Amino acid sequence: MIHTDICIIGAGPVGLFAVFEAGLLKMRCHLIDALPVVGGQLAEIYPQKPIYDIPGAPAIIAEDLVDNLMKQIGEFRPGFTLGERVEALEKQEDGSYIVRTNEGTGVHCQVVVIAAGLGSFEPRKPAVEQLEYFEGKGVHYMVRKPEQFRNRKVVLAGGGDSALDWTIFLADIAERVTLVHRGDTFRGAPDSAEKVYDLAGKGKIDLILQAQVNKLGGNGVLKEVSILGNDKSVTVVPTDDFIPLFGLSPKLGPIADWNLGVEKSAVVVDTFDYSTNIERIYAIGDINTYPGKLKLILCGFHEAAIMMQSAFKYVYPDQKLSFKYTTVNGVNPF
């Protein structure tokens, strides 16, 4: 069990900055994110785009803003659990909470901060017969440990950069790699597309264009995939592993079941301190809603500052908080 003062669900920009605001008040944080990296939408949707409305930064690339936030909170040494989705909140008798993830990680904390943005990023699943049945029995939505595919027959599907990159990478590891793509050209990074055509030309991989995987077969474990061509032809390929790579899309997920007030996929909060209808649970950033809400990073930062002042009473019930500027005390690491 991990013990901390504040557990933050979501390591997007707002969850990250909340660590700073908590740190100024001497409260420790642990962050959990379903993505394997920090940064939320900035990392997943637009890492290379410039942002123009961060005060004091006339233009900043999304990825750089995330790096800067990580530097800014480094002194407060937050803990991270990445690549796991928060599933449940368990209230303890003394009012504290245990936050649990899908991988069984538990975080014990005094205050829960939901900074979950648009929801947790989950793989986009293609419409393939028997797909869910074979999850964990040959179907993977991410390549975590490439070694697990050594000497196996792997079919990848998709036309984006990750499908191209993993095809190239696994070509050296797997016994056979087949890439199936709906279109007839790839527009991912030109180098990668070039390499994939080259590998196919040399017979090192199989490339099946203008086609889609439509059915999986096997007896308890995956044995084959059936591929339907745009010309209605059907090809059956013996397969140990099927990896559809169609990116991620955010889903509100378990948060919807926590008895919080939810309106249009967002958690209703009191603008006095961004608290939810449940004591010790706050919601900040894109995940919350209130009259006049603007989904901007800057607004999420403001909410984090206000909310941490309110959370202080649960972490230090015997102390009185007096507001001070960082210019008075500086930033005191722990």
Added chain:
Amino acid sequence: MINIFIENDSGKRSALEVPTDMGFSLMEILKAYEYDIQATCGGMALCATCHIEVLEGMEKLPESNDNELDTLDTLPNADANSRLSCQLRPSDEMDGLVIRLKALQEA
């Protein structure tokens, strides 16, 4: 003003009156009519939450640019009739277009 038709899951079509002189994208028009599309990237061809299927009138539309095609490539259920509504600017030629909102089914 042109008419664009939205077909729902049960095959019923509703007509939208769409201005062609105000510079709105089709995504913005759909939002203005309070269709439930997220359009989280605000029209940058990044999020794909404004995905539509063109049922009639594909030939009336300009071709997709690379950004749009890149993003469509990341969708498991995109096909030859898929477009991103944020990348389409209603023009007089698009009168009578029939579309279905695909992003809703992905959610």
